[in-house]
Amino acid sequence: MSNKQTLVVIGNGMVGQNFLENLMASDIKSNYNVVTFCEEPLVAYDRVHLSEYFAGKSAADLSLVEDGFFETNDITIHMSDKAVSIDRQNKTVTSDKGIVIDYDKIVLATGSTAFIPPIPGNDRDYCIPYRTIADLDDMMAAAKDSKVGTVVGGGLLGLEAAKALRDLNLDTHVVQFAPRLMEAQLDDGGADLLKSKIEDLGVGVLTSKNTIKIVDGDTCKHKMVFADGTEHETDMILYSAGIRPRYEIAADCGLEIAERGGVVIDNQCLTTDADIYAIGECASWNNLVYGLVAPGYAMARAVVSHLAGEEAEFAGADMSTKLKLNGVDVASIGDPHASTPGSLVYTYQNGVDGIYKRIVVSNDNKLLLGAVLVGDASGYPTLHQYFSNEIELPEHPDSLILPSRSDESVGLGPDALPASAQICSCYEVTKGEIVNAIEGGCCTLASVKDATKASTACGGCAALLKSVVDCEFEKAGMEVNTDICEHFAYTRQDLYNFILVEEIKSFSDLISKHGSGKGCEICKQAVGSILASQWNDYVLEKEHVGLQDTNDTFLANIQKDGTYSVVPRMTGGEVTPEGLIAIGQIAKKYGLYTKVTGGQRVDLFGARVDQLPPIWQELIDAGFESGHAYGKSLRTVKSCVGSTWCRFGVDDSVGLAVELENRYKGLRSPHKIKFAVSGCTRECAEAQSKDIGVIAVEGGWSLYVCGNGGMKPRHADLFATNLDKETLIKYIDRVLTFYVRTADRLQRTSVWMENMEGGLDYLKSVVIDDKLELCDELESQMQHVVDTYQCEWKTTIGDESKLKRFRHFVNSDKHDENIVFVEERGQIRPANIEERKLLKAENA
Amino acid sequence: MANWLDVCSIDDLQPNSGVCALVAEQQVAIFYMPEDNAVYAINNYDPFSDINVLSRGLIGDIKGEAMVASPIYKQHFNLKTGVCFEDETVKIDAYEIRINNERVEVKI
Numbered sequence: 001m002s003n004k005q006t007l008v009v010i011g012n013g014m015v016g017q018n019f020l021e022n023l024m025a026s027d028i029k030s031n032y033n034v035v036t037f038c039e040e041p042l043v044a045y046d047r048v049h050l051s052e053y054f055a056g057k058s059a060a061d062l063s064l065v066e067d068g069f070f071e072t073n074d075i076t077i078h079m080s081d082k083a084v085s086i087d088r089q090n091k092t093v094t095s096d097k098g099i100v101i102d103y104d105k106i107v108l109a110t111g112s113t114a115f116i117p118p119i120p121g122n123d124r125d126y127c128i129p130y131r132t133i134a135d136l137d138d139m140m141a142a143a144k145d146s147k148v149g150t151v152v153g154g155g156l157l158g159l160e161a162a163k164a165l166r167d168l169n170l171d172t173h174v175v176q177f178a179p180r181l182m183e184a185q186l187d188d189g190g191a192d193l194l195k196s197k198i199e200d201l202g203v204g205v206l207t208s209k210n211t212i213k214i215v216d217g218d219t220c221k222h223k224m225v226f227a228d229g230t231e232h233e234t235d236m237i238l239y240s241a242g243i244r245p246r247y248e249i250a251a252d253c254g255l256e257i258a259e260r261g262g263v264v265i266d267n268q269c270l271t272t273d274a275d276i277y278a279i280g281e282c283a284s285w286n287n288l289v290y291g292l293v294a295p296g297y298a299m300a301r302a303v304v305s306h307l308a309g310e311e312a313e314f315a316g317a318d319m320s321t322k323l324k325l326n327g328v329d330v331a332s333i334g335d336p337h338a339s340t341p342g343s344l345v346y347t348y349q350n351g352v353d354g355i356y357k358r359i360v361v362s363n364d365n366k367l368l369l370g371a372v373l374v375g376d377a378s379g380y381p382t383l384h385q386y387f388s389n390e391i392e393l394p395e396h397p398d399s400l401i402l403p404s405r406s407d408e409s410v411g412l413g414p415d416a417l418p419a420s421a422q423i424c425s426c427y428e429v430t431k432g433e434i435v436n437a438i439e440g441g442c443c444t445l446a447s448v449k450d451a452t453k454a455s456t457a458c459g460g461c462a463a464l465l466k467s468v469v470d471c472e473f474e475k476a477g478m479e480v481n482t483d484i485c486e487h488f489a490y491t492r493q494d495l496y497n498f499i500l501v502e503e504i505k506s507f508s509d510l511i512s513k514h515g516s517g518k519g520c521e522i523c524k525q526a527v528g529s530i531l532a533s534q535w536n537d538y539v540l541e542k543e544h545v546g547l548q549d550t551n552d553t554f555l556a557n558i559q560k561d562g563t564y565s566v567v568p569r570m571t572g573g574e575v576t577p578e579g580l581i582a583i584g585q586i587a588k589k590y591g592l593y594t595k596v597t598g599g600q601r602v603d604l605f606g607a608r609v610d611q612l613p614p615i616w617q618e619l620i621d622a623g624f625e626s627g628h629a630y631g632k633s634l635r636t637v638k639s640c641v642g643s644t645w646c647r648f649g650v651d652d653s654v655g656l657a658v659e660l661e662n663r664y665k666g667l668r669s670p671h672k673i674k675f676a677v678s679g680c681t682r683e684c685a686e687a688q689s690k691d692i693g694v695i696a697v698e699g700g701w702s703l704y705v706c707g708n709g710g711m712k713p714r715h716a717d718l719f720a721t722n723l724d725k726e727t728l729i730k731y732i733d734r735v736l737t738f739y740v741r742t743a744d745r746l747q748r749t750s751v752w753m754e755n756m757e758g759g760l761d762y763l764k765s766v767v768i769d770d771k772l773e774l775c776d777e778l779e780s781q782m783q784h785v786v787d788t789y790q791c792e793w794k795t796t797i798g799d800e801s802k803l804k805r806f807r808h809f810v811n812s813d814k815h816d817e818n819i820v821f822v823e824e825r826g827q828i829r830p831a832n833i834e835e836r837k838l839l840k841a842e843n844a
Numbered sequence: 845m846a847n848w849l850d851v852c853s854i855d856d857l858q859p860n861s862g863v864c865a866l867v868a869e870q871q872v873a874i875f876y877m878p879e880d881n882a883v884y885a886i887n888n889y890d891p892f893s894d895i896n897v898l899s900r901g902l903i904g905d906i907k908g909e910a911m912v913a914s915p916i917y918k919q920h921f922n923l924k925t926g927v928c929f930e931d932e933t934v935k936i937d938a939y940e941i942r943i944n945n946e947r948v949e950v951k952i
């Protein structure tokens with residue numbers, strides 16, 4: 001018999017999962033057998049970023065649970081099963097599927113549901129709450145045959161839901177019961193401005209509308225009838241008018257429920273039963289239900305502390321929020337309504353630029369009590385710090401919201417923050433903890449995030465975190481050295497600009513102008529790659545050959561025994577029987593090992609350096625070209641069979657893959673580039689794991705960018721959809737050239753994107769909106785590369801002086817006797833050291 | 845005392861890069877930096893990968909010392925002494941080398 005107690009967590013939502021993670025990271029984890037009930041068919045996912053589901057994120061992307069989390073931690077999870085009753089006398093929990101668990105402790109984390117107004121007709125078809133992934137699936141299905149969509153609720157979530165409907169191309173309206181939008185956070189001035197901004201986005205806003213019933217419509221599916229006698233027609237309705245805590249199970253077993261809903265909890269998050277806790281949106285603390293994730297996480301921590309016998313308690317949380325809706329910034333901090341007696345208010349309104357800012361300060365002008373920002377929320381991090389850390393305000397608090405005059409700096413520099421200042425409220429990370437992480441060896445922003453979790457939940461603190469980290473790096477003198485190597489005190493991007501602007505054509509020219517010494521493998525390869533991207537000369541040209549590492553020098557991939565592999569290009573993975581036969585015959589003639597690669601082509605291994613030219617001569621004669629498997633360049637464009645053969649195919653994916661591969665083959669880049677094209681959304685070519693992914697959809701092609709398989713997989717981002725081929729190619733030209741110009745050396749597009757300030761939106765603004773007025777140049781650079789393409793093997797074979805290099809010894813025709821093969825599964829493989837010795841001895 | 849052995853013509857060398865020569869049954873990697881009129885000779889054997897490939901590495905300098913980077917796992921070797929920069933206990937043979945009347949000569 002184990003002496004462990006059984007702890008049952010009811011609900012595996014954001015807060016329930018956060019509780020499990022905290023518990024598993026604590027010393028008391030071994031005291032409990034943990035069982036959890038998860039009503040939804042999916043384990044916990046990120047509800048905060050739910051709307052990104054429409055932008056192409058999958059349920060898996062949104063998941064908050066690391067693979068194997070439940071197994072490794074020995075947590076029993078009952079999926080798609082709901083706890084239905086608690087028997088407090090006998091201490092059992094019973095589930096919908098009939099499972100009965102004897103418990104010692106319970107943590108209720110049942111969350112809430114979207115509030116659905118109790119009016120006739122509220123459950124008609126296409127009337128959907130906005131809360132779960134299943135709801136979103138319903139929404140997308142309903143949107144397919146709807147023209148008009150309406151959101152009930154003009155709060156934070158309602159406006160987000162409206163954006164989702166806009167993104168689904170519906171004629172969108174918001175119906176608000178209150179006289180203003182976001183009534184909890186905004187005052188009238190802020191709400192008016194927000195309303196006009198939302199209307200500018202093409203969303204209709206109806207305020208002071210009390211819906212009394214929903215009936216059949218005349219022009220649309222439904223007609224909403226309002227108390228003032230007016231009506232509104234719509235095809236679908238989304239409910240997002242506030243939340244209702246889920247407390248049925250608590251109420252049924254006699255726990256105290258707050259007047260306005262929610263399970264009553266104390267500072268330890270205990271309900272009125274000393275063995276039952278409640279956390280997250282189902283709990284009511286001080287008569288307050290928090291509809292935000294950060295307070296839920298704070299409650300989860302408080303419960304783990306309490307179980308561990310520590311003193312920590314939940315002491316309420318801050319309701320500040322920041323939101324970005326299609327480019328409209330909105331933020332609210334603390335008490336925006338100036339309800340504190342004696343508080344003073346400063347307002348700044350700029351009708352021209354559509355900016356409204358208001359701060360509420362204490363009557364001695366010393367402390368910030370609240371703020372509202374609409375149209376420009378850039379001041380949020382600073383104001384939030386003044387508020388949450390109770391930092392004394394500057395002499396003229398209004399300087400914080402007035403447009404900054406050049407002679408005074410009003411921002412609160414990260415250096416001015418005390419160590420106790422909370423930087424990330426979701427994970428309660430203080431500035432002190434960030435400093436510790438840096439002192440403990442974190443030397444990149446990403447590693448600080450990993451170590452502290454800061455900025456990994458709602459992301460609202462990202463800008464502040466970055467400025468704190470940058471400032472600390474600078475102070476620690478570890479100004480992250482971005483010099484490419486000891487020979488150039490510049491980044492790759494700087495070198496690119498020198499080469500571009502000064503039209504530098506050789507390494508020796510560049511190092512004499514901008515560097516020192518003789519160079520090394522790092523700068524030489526990087527510069528070799530830049531010169532090739534920009535001018536596209538033959539890489540084995542006399543002044544370039546010394547810049548290539550062995551793979552580029554011999555136009556083949558070196559293997560562990562010093563032999564090389566040979567990879568002919570097979571555009572789109574397409575190959576004729578004659579081609580296959582030729583490859584087979586050549587492999588047989590030279591005794592090469594053959595294997596189908598992960599990139600849809602055939603690799604021939606075990607060629608000695610002197611065999612490379614004759615092998616390539618034969619491949620070229622059979623119609624093949626270099627596959628650039630050796631270069632930091634385009635590798636393959638993978639394809640699925642597509643509409644030509646496949647019964648589901650929407651378009652000709654092979655045809656497009658072949659065309660794209662032929663266009664971009666030979667392009668030298670900071671790292672290798674992979675593409676794929678799928679013929680429909682079943683995605684058999686796995687395009688969403690590639691640097692450039694293309695999927696055929698009914699309206700054209702969808703373009704995905706910056707995906708990665710390999711060491712750290714990254715799902716590609718949906719960049720644009722319904723593109724015709726011409727626009728698709730234009731966008732790819734621009735994205736790739738921009739990558740080639742601005743990435744670090746050996747940086748795949750995925751990491752480039754992760755490090756790009758402004759991220760996907762920024763890349764879109766450069767490539768689609770031409771924000772940098774660079775698109776023409778990017779396209780013509782790509783066209784130059786396309787026009788000057790040459791098969792490097794063809795050029796090499798035609799040049800006697802280049803072929804001289806393809807011998808093991810300059811002064812002898814002998815081979816390297818260290819290269820020895822043995823047979824395995826009917827083909828050759830390199831002998832290992834033991835085998836090599838044995839064979840040598842036999843031959844001697 | 846070893847003698848100077850004739851290896852090849854200077855035209856057989858690769859400017860700013862390396863070649864391998866067979867000298868007295870030894871595989872010798874020879875590097876040529878024409879700007880400094882410098883030639884270097886070390887053994888072609890890379891002790892970290894157990895194969896004969898150093899002549900195919902990229903060359904340059906580390907703090908002014910001429911070096912080659914192994915093409916396999918990128919350790920650096922001093923071209924004058926054969927000592928590995930990452931691990932000074934590892935040293936490969938370095939040979940005397942000169943250019944004599946457009947001919948490359950090595951002492952082994």
Ligand code: SRM
Nearest residue numbers: 557565596597598599600601629635708709710711712748
């Ligand atoms: C041959 C092949 C394995 C196979 O037998 O299937 C292969 C072999 C090598 N891969 Fe790969 N990769 C091969 C497909 C892949 C794939 C699958 C794909 O392309 O669909 C991936 C994951 C997809 C991706 O890149 O996002 C892949 C991810 C890597 C990585 C990790 C890259 C990353 O960003 O995480 C490396 C290491 C690197 O590049 O730094 C790597 C490096 C290598 C190197 C170059 C390692 C080396 O330096 O020796 C191997 C030499 C290849 C050679 O000698 O020809 N290989 N490699 C595949 C050649 C495909 C082709 O036809 O060109």
Ligand SMILES: Cc1cc2nc3c(=O)[nH]c(=O)nc-3n(C[C@H](O)[C@H](O)[C@H](O)COP(=O)(O)OP(=O)(O)OC[C@H]3O[C@@H](n4cnc5c(N)ncnc54)[C@H](O)[C@@H]3O)c2cc1C
Nearest residue numbers: 011013014015016039047048082083110111280281292293
């Ligand atoms: C679209 C949207 C956007 C949001 N944006 C933000 C934001 O920007 N910032 C922010 O701070 N917050 C935001 N929120 C709120 C945030 O998502 C919630 O505060 C958070 O999810 C609360 O976590 P929870 O675990 O309490 O509840 P939930 O995440 O709802 O989890 C509760 C889970 O318990 C399950 N459950 C319920 N009863 C039972 C039972 N009896 N047995 C088993 N399982 C049960 C439910 O099915 C659910 O899966 C947003 C919410 C939505 C819907």
Ligand code: SF4
Nearest residue numbers: 559597598603710711
């Ligand atoms: S997975 Fe590793 S071992 Fe296999 S081919 Fe790729 S790099 Fe080589």
Ligand code: FES
Nearest residue numbers: 424426457458459
């Ligand atoms: S404040 Fe939410 S992630 Fe930092």
